[in-house]
Structure formats: C-alpha cells, structure tokens
Amino acid sequence: MDLLELFQYSFFQYALWGSLFASIACGIIGTYIVTRRLVFISGGITHASFGGIGIGLYAGISPLLSAAVFSVLSAFGVEWLSRRSDMREDSAIAVFWTFGMAIGIIFSFLAPGFTPDLSSYLFGNIIMITREDIYVLAALSVVLVVFFGLFLRPIVAIAFDREYALTQKLPVRCFEYTLMMFIALTIVACLRMVGIVLAISLLTLPQMTANLFTCKFKHIILISILVGYISCLGGFVLSYQLQLPSGAAIIFFSILIYAFAKVGKSIYFCRINK
Numbered sequence: 001m002d003l004l005e006l007f008q009y010s011f012f013q014y015a016l017w018g019s020l021f022a023s024i025a026c027g028i029i030g031t032y033i034v035t036r037r038l039v040f041i042s043g044g045i046t047h048a049s050f051g052g053i054g055i056g057l058y059a060g061i062s063p064l065l066s067a068a069v070f071s072v073l074s075a076f077g078v079e080w081l082s083r084r085s086d087m088r089e090d091s092a093i094a095v096f097w098t099f100g101m102a103i104g105i106i107f108s109f110l111a112p113g114f115t116p117d118l119s120s121y122l123f124g125n126i127i128m129i130t131r132e133d134i135y136v137l138a139a140l141s142v143v144l145v146v147f148f149g150l151f152l153r154p155i156v157a158i159a160f161d162r163e164y165a166l167t168q169k170l171p172v173r174c175f176e177y178t179l180m181m182f183i184a185l186t187i188v189a190c191l192r193m194v195g196i197v198l199a200i201s202l203l204t205l206p207q208m209t210a211n212l213f214t215c216k217f218k219h220i221i222l223i224s225i226l227v228g229y230i231s232c233l234g235g236f237v238l239s240y241q242l243q244l245p246s247g248a249a250i251i252f253f254s255i256l257i258y259a260f261a262k263v264g265k266s267i268y269f270c271r272i273n274k
Contacts, residue, residue, distance in 0.1 A: 019232030021137035027225035048100030054107030124195030124247025
C-alpha cells in the first residue's frame with residue numbers, strides 16, 4: 001500500500017492527531033522532568049502505573065482510568081516519602097516501582113478470561129489509539145499549555161533552583177505536587193503509544209536533543225514538541241514499512257535524531273574551532 005493512501009484510513013488519522021497532542025504534552029512536562037532531574041522518579045511512576053492497569057483488568061473497568069488514579073497516588077506517595085528525613089528518594093521510588101509492578105502482575109493473573117491488550121500497555125501500539133484517547137491527550141495538552149503559560153516563571157524557578165524558589169515565598173510544595181500529578185497523567189495518556197517499558201523515553205529524549213542547541217526553558221519546550229512529533233511520525237512509518245512494534249520504532253527513531261544532532265553539533269564545532 002502506498003504511504004499516501006494511509007491518510008484515508010481512520011487509524012492513521014488517529015495516529016497523526018495522537019502523536020501531535022502527545023508531543024505537546026510530553027514536550028511541556030518532559031522539559032520540567034529533565035530540568036528538575038526527575039527522570040528516575042518518572043520512571044518509577046511509569047512502572048507503578050502497571051498496578052493500576054492490573055486492577056482495571058481485574059475489576060472490569062478502564063485500565064487507563066485505574067492506571068491514572070494509581071499513578072497519581074504513587075506520584076504523591078513518592079513525593080511525600082522522599083521529603084521524609086528517614087527515607088531516601090531512590091528508596092521511595094523503588095518501593096512504589098516494585099509495588100506497582102507486583103500489584104499489576106498479581107491482578108493481571110487473577111483477571112477473568114484472556115487479556116489480549118496487556119502487551120499493548122507494556123510495549124505500546126500507536127494504531128490502537130481511539131478517538132477517546134485523542135480527546136484525553138488534547139484536553140491534557142490544553143491544560144498543560146494554560147498552566148505553564150500562567151505559571152511559567154515560578155515553575156522555572158522551582159525547576160532550576162528549589163531553594164531559591166523557597167526564599168521567594170513561592171508555594172513550592174503545591175507546585176511540586178501539581179506537577180507530579182501532571183507527570184503521572186501524561187505518562188498514562190501516552191501508554192497506548194509507547195507502552196510502560198518505553199514511556200519515559202518520550203519524556204526525555206526530545207528534551208535531550210533540544211538541550212543540545214538551547215538552554216532556555218521555553219525554547220527547549222518548543223524544540224522538544226517538534227522533535228517528539230517527528231519521532232512519532234517517523235517511528236510510525238518505520239513500524240508500518242518494516243512491520244515492527246510501533247512503540248519501539250518511535251523511541252528508536254528519536255534516538256537516531258538525538259545521535260545525528262549530537263554528531264552534527266560536534267562536527268560543526270570542530271570545523272569552526274580549526
């Protein structure tokens with residue numbers, strides 16, 4: 001089938017719209033993750049969401065809805081435990097990471113009947129995106145755009161220097177819990193595309209690429225959105241042409257973009273320094 005013919009199919013149109021809104025959401029919240037150095041915490045929340053998926057499959061409710069609730073509670077739990085003097089941050093992450101995976105495996109095993117969609121939650125499948133998924137991603141993107149537009153200065157202050165933000169009498173804890181909630185919701189909203197195993201990559205690789213060319217928070221967001229969208233489209237086409245898992249193909253394509261950008265920047269600076 002010719003690639004242009006795909007545009008007439010609804011699954012391809014859904015993939016395009018889903019990729020766009022996922023890139024916007026991940027580009028915005030991912031910039032905060034990378035700047036604040038919350039990659040490990042986000043990875044813990046991603047894997048903890050599997051507990052919610054298992055509960056959803058067992059209870060017969062939407063796995064993504066239960067994953068969203070479980071992820072938000074896990075994010076709050078990690079944030080609360082990591083601030084206690086008797087608990088290290090990496091230990092708090094490990095608790096919720098392993099607890100979520102254990103709960104997910106147990107309830108998936110106990111779920112009645114066969115669960116054919118389980119692999120799509122683990123590894124992602126962009127053609128499984130539905131109209132409802134697009135509405136969720138679109139709503140989340142709008143909320144994030146509005147929230148970051150209204151509170152960009154305090155968010156940047158917290159992301160770069162938490163102690164400075166505290167001296168400025170900013171409601172740091174309130175912002176931290178709100179942003180952790182957005183991290184959890186963004187991760188769950190993108191599970192259909194790249195799955196639990198690879199979701200954190202969509203929140204970090206475009207930002208790493210953008211950071212090669214700029215250090216400004218706004219510019220990183222904009223470049224990350226562009227790189228993320230190109231990665232999603234390129235990975236989708238690659239998976240279609242070679243019959244590969246779409247989630248892995250998207251992440252592989254984003255790694256290629258980062259590698260080419262890194263090499264290209266190195267070559268450029270080598271030439272101008274001669």
